[in-house]
Amino acid sequence: xxxxxxxxxxxxxxxxxxxxxxxxxxxxxxxxxxxxxxxxxxxxxxxxxxxxxxxxxxxxxxxxxxxxxxxxxxxxxxxxxxxxxxxxxxxxxxxxxxxxxxxxxxxxxxxxxxxxxxxxxxxxxxxxxxxxxxxxxxxxx
Amino acid sequence: xxxxxxxxxxxxxxxxxxxxxxxxxxxxxxxxxxxxxxxxxxxxxxxxxxxxxxxxxxxxxxxxxxxxxxxxxxxxxxxxxxxxxxxxxxxxxxxxxxxxxxxxxxxxxxxxxxxxxxxxxxxxxxxxxxxxxxxxx
Numbered sequence: 062x063x064x065x066x067x068x069x070x071x072x073x074x075x076x077x078x079x080x081x082x083x084x085x086x087x088x089x090x091x092x093x094x095x096x097x098x099x100x101x102x103x104x105x106x107x108x109x110x111x112x113x114x115x116x117x118x119x120x121x122x123x124x125x126x127x128x129x130x131x132x133x134x135x136x137x138x139x140x141x142x143x144x145x146x147x148x149x150x151x152x153x154x155x156x157x158x159x160x161x162x163x164x165x166x167x168x169x170x171x172x173x174x175x176x177x178x179x180x181x182x183x184x185x186x187x188x189x190x191x192x193x194x195x196x197x198x199x200x201x202x
Numbered sequence: 203x204x205x206x207x208x209x210x211x212x213x214x215x216x217x218x219x220x221x222x223x224x225x226x227x228x229x230x231x232x233x234x235x236x237x238x239x240x241x242x243x244x245x246x247x248x249x250x251x252x253x254x255x256x257x258x259x260x261x262x263x264x265x266x267x268x269x270x271x272x273x274x275x276x277x278x279x280x281x282x283x284x285x286x287x288x289x290x291x292x293x294x295x296x297x298x299x300x301x302x303x304x305x306x307x308x309x310x311x312x313x314x315x316x317x318x319x320x321x322x323x324x325x326x327x328x329x330x331x332x333x334x335x336x337x338x339x
Contacts, residue, residue, distance in 0.1 A: 106221065106311075122226065123218040128311035134221070151234055160233075163221075169310045175233035191223040191230040198309065199265050200232055201223065202240060202281050202317045 090116050092184035095157040099139060099176060102187060103161075106134040119179060119186035135164040140173070151189055152177055160193070170197040208254035208333045209295045211280055211316055212302060214244030215336055221311030227329040240279070240319030241331045245302035247314055251283045253293040254318070254334065261285035261300075268317075269299045278330070281317040 089104045090113060091097040098117050105114025109132045115124045128134070141160035145152045152158075159176045177189040194200040217225025224230075225242030245251070253259060257273020268281035271293065286300040293299060302316055320330035 118219065121219050121224060125218045125220040125313045127306075127313050128221045133311050149234070150237070151230065165310045167310045172310070175230075177230075177234065189230045189234060190219075191233060192309070193233050201309070202238075202266060202319065 089113055092117060092186060095142065095159055095178040095185045096139065098178055098185040098187065099159050099161065102176075103134065103137045103163075105129070107132055107136075117187050119181055119188045121187070121189075131166075133166050135166045137161050137163045145177075153179065155180070156188065157185070170195075172198055205332050206255075207335050208278075208330070209252050210243065210334050210336060211251045211254055211283075211318060212243050212245040212249060213337065214246075214315070215339065216331065217242035217244050217313045217315045220313045222309045225313070225315060227331050239327050240281075240317045241329070241334070242313075242315040242317050243334070243336075245282075245314050245316050247302060247304035249302050250298045251280060251300050251302055251316055253295060253297045253299050254278055254280075256294040256297075257292075259285075259287070259291045259293045259297075259299050261288065267303075271299070275323045277321040277323070279317075279319040279321075281319070283316055 090101055102114050102117040106128060109129045111124060111129045139159060140162050143158050145154055145156040145158060148154060157178045161174050163172050173193040173195060175191055175193050176187050178185045179188040227238060227241045229238040231238055253271055255273045257271050259269050259271045262268040262270050266281050268279060268283045269285050271278045282303045282305050283300040284303060305314055306312055318330050320328055322328050
């Protein structure tokens with residue numbers, strides 16, 4: 062009887078873990094590396110899946126609906142990635158900075174963005190981000 | 203002593219985070235080179251924007267337009283606003299000073315908002331968030 066209970070519990074545990082992994086994989090959520098977190102962030106915008114993008118943010122408050130339905134990002138590429146080696150007001154040693162360039166569906170010129178990623182509970186999450194000013198984009202106040 | 207309560211210029215909430223960044227005081231700007239010196243307050247394009255407190259209002263022109271209000275120890279700059287007057291204007295809290303712009307034309311994926319930046323004489327830039335009455339969430 063005891064052995065049967067144990068086997069039952071073990072089976073349920075494996076089913077639970079399998080479902081959990083399958084669900085994470087199906088949702089497209091992968092925060093295992095800084096690059097994959099950025100990919101997950103943009104996958105949310107590309108698919109119009111706000112909760113997917115939200116899952117990549119580390120304590121940044123609520124994410125607005127704008128930009129998801131209809132999706133406004135056409136594509137993105139990572140143009141720079143580097144580890145933080147010096148403390149600053151907001152960055153810690155070991156954080157990773159990523160710069161991306163986004164192509165918009167709206168017809169706006171390409172735009173660059175900066176992200177600061179931090180490892181938290183085994184996952185890489187976005188601790189800070191902002192637009193980068195450029196010739197087509199005046200600095201935001 | 204309770205903080206002085208200012209009129210919310212649009213009646214909107216603090217802008218959360220969107221594709222262009224976040225709207226709270228101290229959010230990162232320009233790749234972390236500087237921090238957000240104001241609070242972004244959600245607006246609807248063309249809606250009236252109110253003076254937060256009484257004083258003298260004057261338009262701000264340039265790349266980003268808005269209205270500057272000087273009253274008592276405070277100075278507030280409200281940006282992304284088309285001023286509804288020229289020269290200077292004596293205002294009271296709640297007086298309409300202009301209309302909110304559509305900034306999604308400039309920054310795709312942004313939440314339309316006005317930017318409110320507050321200065322206290324003798325101190326400098328301070329967080330306006332605790333002074334402004336925001337709608338309950």
